[in-house]
Amino acid sequence: MGTGTRGSSAGLVAESSALWRARRTHCGHRLICFPHAGGGASAYADWAFGLPDGIEVTAVQLPGRQNRVDEDFPTRVPPLVRSMTQALRPLLTGPFSFFGHSCGALLAHAVAQALRARGLPQPAHLFLSAQAAPEEIGKGPKMHELSAAEFRAAVLRLGGFEAEIADDEDAMEALLPSVLADFRLWEQHRISPVPRVDSPITAMVGMDDSRVSVESVQGWRTYTSARFETLVYPGGHFYFSDEQTSAELYEFLGRTLLA
Numbered sequence: 001m002g003t004g005t006r007g008s009s010a011g012l013v014a015e016s017s018a019l020w021r022a023r024r025t026h027c028g029h030r031l032i033c034f035p036h037a038g039g040g041a042s043a044y045a046d047w048a049f050g051l052p053d054g055i056e057v058t059a060v061q062l063p064g065r066q067n068r069v070d071e072d073f074p075t076r077v078p079p080l081v082r083s084m085t086q087a088l089r090p091l092l093t094g095p096f097s098f099f100g101h102s103c104g105a106l107l108a109h110a111v112a113q114a115l116r117a118r119g120l121p122q123p124a125h126l127f128l129s130a131q132a133a134p135e136e137i138g139k140g141p142k143m144h145e146l147s148a149a150e151f152r153a154a155v156l157r158l159g160g161f162e163a164e165i166a167d168d169e170d171a172m173e174a175l176l177p178s179v180l181a182d183f184r185l186w187e188q189h190r191i192s193p194v195p196r197v198d199s200p201i202t203a204m205v206g207m208d209d210s211r212v213s214v215e216s217v218q219g220w221r222t223y224t225s226a227r228f229e230t231l232v233y234p235g236g237h238f239y240f241s242d243e244q245t246s247a248e249l250y251e252f253l254g255r256t257l258l259a
Contacts, residue, residue, distance in 0.1 A: 010022055010023055010048070011048045011049065012042065012044065012045050012057065012059055014041070014061070014067050016087065017061065017067060017068055018060065018061050018062075018068075018083070018084065018087040019041075019058055019060065019061065019087055019088070019091070020041035020044075020058070020061055021056070021057070021058045021059075021091075022048035022056060022058070023056065024053060024055070024056040026053070026054065027054065027055070027094065028055065028095070028257075029054065029055050029056070029094075029095045029096065029097065029124070029258060030056045030058060030091060030094065030095070030096040030097075031047075031051065031055050031058070031096070031097055031098075031099055031253065031257065032058045032059075032060065032088065032091065032096060032097070032108075032123075033047065033058065033060065033098075033099045033100070033101075033104070034059075034060050034098065034099070034100035034101070034104030034105070034107045034108040034111075035059065035060065035062070035101065035104045036101045036102035036103060036104050036130070036160065036238075037102050037103040037104075037178075037179045037182035037183055038065070038175060038176070038178040038179030038180075038181075039065070039101075039102075039104070039160075040061060040062075040065040040066040041059035041060065041061040041066065042059075042066060043059070043101075044057055046246075047250070050246060050247070051250050051253060051254055052254040052258060054254075054258050055253070055254060055257055055258065058091060060084060060087075060088075060104075060107070062074065062080070064178050064181065065178050073177070073181035073182075073185075074181070074185055075181075075185065076185075077110060077185060077186070077189040080107070080185075081107070081110045081111055081114050082114070085111055085115065085118075085120075088111070089120070092115070092120060092121045093121075095124050095257070096121070096123055096124065097123045097124045097125040097126070097127065097257060098111070098112060098123045098125075098126050098127065098199075099127040099129065099253070100126075100127070100128055100129065100131070101129040101130055101131070102129070102130050102131055102237070103131070103182045103183065103185070103186050104129075104131075105128035105129055105130070105131035106131060106134070106186050106191065108126060108127075108128065109126065109128060109197070109223065110191070112126055112197045112199060113195060113197060116195050116197055116198065117195060122197060122199050123197075124199065124200075124257070125199055125200050125201075125202065125256065125257065126197060126199045126200070126201045126202070126224070127201075127202050127204060127253070128201060128202070128203050128204070128217070128220055129204040129205070130204065130205055130206065130211075130212050130237050130238075130239070131203075131212060131217070132211075132212050132213070132216035132219070133203075133216060133217060133218065133219025133220045133222075133223070134191035134193070134219070134223075135219055136216045136219060137186070137187060137191075142183070142187045143155075143180075143183040143187065144180060144183045144184035144187050144188075145187075151180060152172065152176060154211075155179055157211075158210065158211060158236070158237040158238070159236050159237055159238045159241070160237065160238045160241070161175075193222055193223050196222075196223055196224055196225045197223065197224050197226075198224070198225055198226055199224060199226060200224065200227040200228070200229075201220050201221075201223065201224045201226070201227075201228050201229075202228075202229050202230075202231060202256075203217040203218070203220045203228070203229070203230045203231070204217075204230075204231045204232075204233065204239075204249075205217050205230070205232055205233070205239075206232075206233055206234070206235040206237060206239030207233065207234055207235070208234070208236045209235075209236050209237045209239070210236060211237055212237065214230065214232055217230060218230065231252070233245050233248070233249070
C-alpha cells in the first residue's frame with residue numbers, strides 16, 4: 001500500500017477558521033482529526049504525508065490557537081459541538097471517519113453523537129486515542145484543579161512537547177493556558193453514553209501512558225452499538241510520536257479505511 005509523499009501530495013491548508021484540509025483529488029475516505037488538549041490543527045500535518053493518498057486528512061481547529069489565537073477558549077461543550085458540527089457538514093459526503101487524541105477523542109465522540117441525534121451522516125469509524133472512557137474522568141485528581149506548578153509537571157509528564165519548547169519558559173507560558181482550558185472544559189462536562197453511536201469504535205492507548213491505562217479505555221465499549229476493539233501501542237500518551245509506531249498506525253488506518 002503506497003503512502004503519500006511531500007512530492008506528490010499537498011499538506012494541510014486552512015480552508016476556514018475551523019478546518020484545515022489536505023485535499024485529495026481521488027479521495028476514497030476522509031479522516032477528520034481532532035487535536036489533543038491545547039493542540040492545533042497542525043498536530044496532524046505529517047498525517048497528510050504518512051497516510052495513503054486515498055485518505056484525505058482534515059483537521060479541526062479550535063478557538064484560541066494558531067489561526068484562531070485571537071478568539072476566546074471554549075468554556076462550554078454544547079456550543080462548541082454545535083459550531084464544529086456546522087463547520088463539518090459540507091464535508092460529510094462520501095465515506096468519512098473521526099480520529100481524536102486525548103481531549104480530542106471526547107470532542108470527536110460528542111460530534112458523532114450530535115450527528116446521530118440530528119439524523120445526519122455518521123462516521124464510518126471512530127478512533128479514540130489516549131482518552132479514558134468518560135466515566136473514568138471523575139476518578140482521581142482532575143488536571144484543571146492542580147496548582148500551576150503541579151499542572152505544568154503533569155503536562156510535561158504526558159510528553160508531546162519538544163525538548164527546546166519544554167525548557168523555554170516563555171513558550172510554555174504561552175502554550176499552557178490552552179491546555180488548561182481544554183482540560184477544564186471536559187473535566188467539568190458530564191458526558192452521556194446516550195445516544196450510543198452506530199459507528200464502530202477503536203480505542204487506542206500507549207502501554208506506558210501515565211494518565212490513561214489500558215483498562216480505563218475499555219468503557220468506550222458501551223458507547224457504541226457496533227463493534228469495539230482496543231489497540232495497545234508501545235510508548236506513552238503521545239505513542240505515535242515514535243516514527244516506527246506512527247508508521248504502524250498509518251498502516252492500520254489505511255488498511256481499515258480503504259478496505
